[in-house]
Amino acid sequence: MKREHIKGFVIGFLAGIVLPVALIIITKYFGIHLLPNGSLADDVWERAKVVEQYIDRYYWKDDVSDQKISEYAAKGMVSALGDKYSVYYTDEEYEETMNSVNGDYCGIGATIRLDAGSGKKLIEEVQKGKPADKAGLKAGDEIKKVDGIEIADKSLSDTVAMIKGTEGKKSVLLISRIENGVTVEKEITVISEKIVNQSISAQLLDQTTGYLKISTFDNESVAQFEQAVQELEKQGQKSMVIDVRNNGGGSLEAVVEMLDELLPAGNLITEKIKSQPDKVYKSTDKKHFDKPLVVLINEKSASASEVFAGTLQDRQKAALVGVKSFGKGIVQTIFSLQKSCGGGIKLTTGEYLLPNGRSIHEVGLTPDVEVPYTGSEDDYGTKRDNQLQKALEVLANQ
Numbered sequence: 001m002k003r004e005h006i007k008g009f010v011i012g013f014l015a016g017i018v019l020p021v022a023l024i025i026i027t028k029y030f031g032i033h034l035l036p037n038g039s040l041a042d043d044v045w046e047r048a049k050v051v052e053q054y055i056d057r058y059y060w061k062d063d064v065s066d067q068k069i070s071e072y073a074a075k076g077m078v079s080a081l082g083d084k085y086s087v088y089y090t091d092e093e094y095e096e097t098m099n100s101v102n103g104d105y106c107g108i109g110a111t112i113r114l115d116a117g118s119g120k121k122l123i124e125e126v127q128k129g130k131p132a133d134k135a136g137l138k139a140g141d142e143i144k145k146v147d148g149i150e151i152a153d154k155s156l157s158d159t160v161a162m163i164k165g166t167e168g169k170k171s172v173l174l175i176s177r178i179e180n181g182v183t184v185e186k187e188i189t190v191i192s193e194k195i196v197n198q199s200i201s202a203q204l205l206d207q208t209t210g211y212l213k214i215s216t217f218d219n220e221s222v223a224q225f226e227q228a229v230q231e232l233e234k235q236g237q238k239s240m241v242i243d244v245r246n247n248g249g250g251s252l253e254a255v256v257e258m259l260d261e262l263l264p265a266g267n268l269i270t271e272k273i274k275s276q277p278d279k280v281y282k283s284t285d286k287k288h289f290d291k292p293l294v295v296l297i298n299e300k301s302a303s304a305s306e307v308f309a310g311t312l313q314d315r316q317k318a319a320l321v322g323v324k325s326f327g328k329g330i331v332q333t334i335f336s337l338q339k340s341c342g343g344g345i346k347l348t349t350g351e352y353l354l355p356n357g358r359s360i361h362e363v364g365l366t367p368d369v370e371v372p373y374t375g376s377e378d379d380y381g382t383k384r385d386n387q388l389q390k391a392l393e394v395l396a397n398q
Contacts, residue, residue: 071343078345085332086347092161094344097334100197101251102219107164108132108171108190112143114156121151121159123175127195135190138177144185145174167194200224202232203381209392210237211381217250217304222257229261229289239292239395241388245322245380249303252331252352256281259311262289266355268311271331273350292398293318294391297365298373302326306360307352313365314355320367321391329353329360369394 074088089097099105109130110123123141126132143151146162154162163171169192176185199221202212210232214221232240252269259268265285270278295309295318306325312318331350337343353359371390379385 074341074343083348085330089344089346090157091343092157094336096157096160097344100218106167106192106194108192109195110137112156112160119152121156130195131190131193135188137173137175137188137190141175141177143173144176147172165192167192196220198224200228202228204232204235204237205392207236208238209395210240211243211388212240213243213381214247214305216247217254217308219251219254221250221254225258226261237291240289241294241296241391241395243296243381244301244305244309245296245298246300247305248300249305249328252304252307255304255308259308260284261287262293262312263315263317264288266315268355269307270353271350272353273331292395294394295320296387296391297322297325297367299323299326303328306365307354310354310360310365313368319369319394320365321369321371321394322367322387323370323372324367325365327360327362327364
């Protein structure tokens with residue numbers, strides 16, 4: 001098949017011409033057999049031949065790499081499942097995803113987002129004390145070039161891949177920002193280093209109540225959680241508030257280990273997976289938290305954070321304060337495809353059930369004490385945080 005024919009495939013596929021075309025591309029380019037013998041394979045092949053003839057005769061552009069075609073064909077296959085939580089990852093996306101699960105990576109300590117309206121790549125967040133912060137990058141900066149290369153037509157994942165890399169890698173970013181009402185451009189050199197995500201923060205409120213915030217659940221969270229609880233205990237906490245507001249989830253293994261720190265022996269979570277026996281996770285009673293506990297949730301508490309909060313609620317260990325959570329209680333499994341076609345794939349493979357047998361999915365958690373939030377994001381964890389203040393009232397009445 002000629003190069004220009006193959007390139008046309010992704011355009012036709014993305015326009016929704018026919019899913020089987022993507023299957024043919026993946027079979028050819030990845031060198032693996034995804035289709036069984038029989039009517040489906042025959043139908044795919046016949047459709048592909050017809051589409052190829054039209055592309056060969058009429059399609060005129062030739063500006064998409066073979067690699068990108070095969071990757072987007074794979075993305076289309078998974079997209080056809082109609083499941084927003086299942087996705088095919090390119091090599092760069094897979095690496096980024098696994099970094100977020102592991103909680104450590106080589107990078108600059110900044111989050112970059114794509115502005116949907118303008119297509120600009122903007123610095124969304126800069127972690128204090130990390131390379132981006134040290135170099136002078138700020139939230140809101142627009143990245144225009146990386147090492148002299150224009151990135152306007154680059155994807156977000158390609159842009160990130162150009163910046164991050166092995167420890168010690170230097171990148172020169174041309175950024176645009178507004179200073180004193182004037183738009184200026186600056187070149188900033190930033191050096192990648194190994195970064196451990198700090199997902200746990202803690203403080204003692206009013207000398208009696210520990211406040212522990214979990215921003216995500218990753219493999220680094222467990223040790224940070226244990227250390228934070230120990231520090232609060234040393235400071236004399238008599239009760240604790242755990243905050244999982246805006247926590248979109250993460251690693252189930254981390255959740256199980258952290259619940260084991262809080263609960264006596266008993267069931268935690270049941271994982272129901274296709275064609276397999278139910279898997280029941282249990283707490284071991286090696287440790288447990290024997291003081292009053294409240295968990296803060298909101299509409300952005302999802303997945304692993306809902307499992308965490310819901311298990312504590314079902315086991316009658318903690319009252320939930322806030323508003324109804326997001327409602328994502330399905331199992332996502334990430335499979336590496338590095339040894340076959342490259343990248344990775346995340347598929348919905350099952351469902352979580354809480355200790356009492358209830359499902360979170362598309363239902364969410366209902367707080368024991370419902371309190372809509374009235375402050376700003378800057379007020380979280382302060383005396384202006386009305387949900388936190390209500391949590392303190394609940395603890396005082398226990």
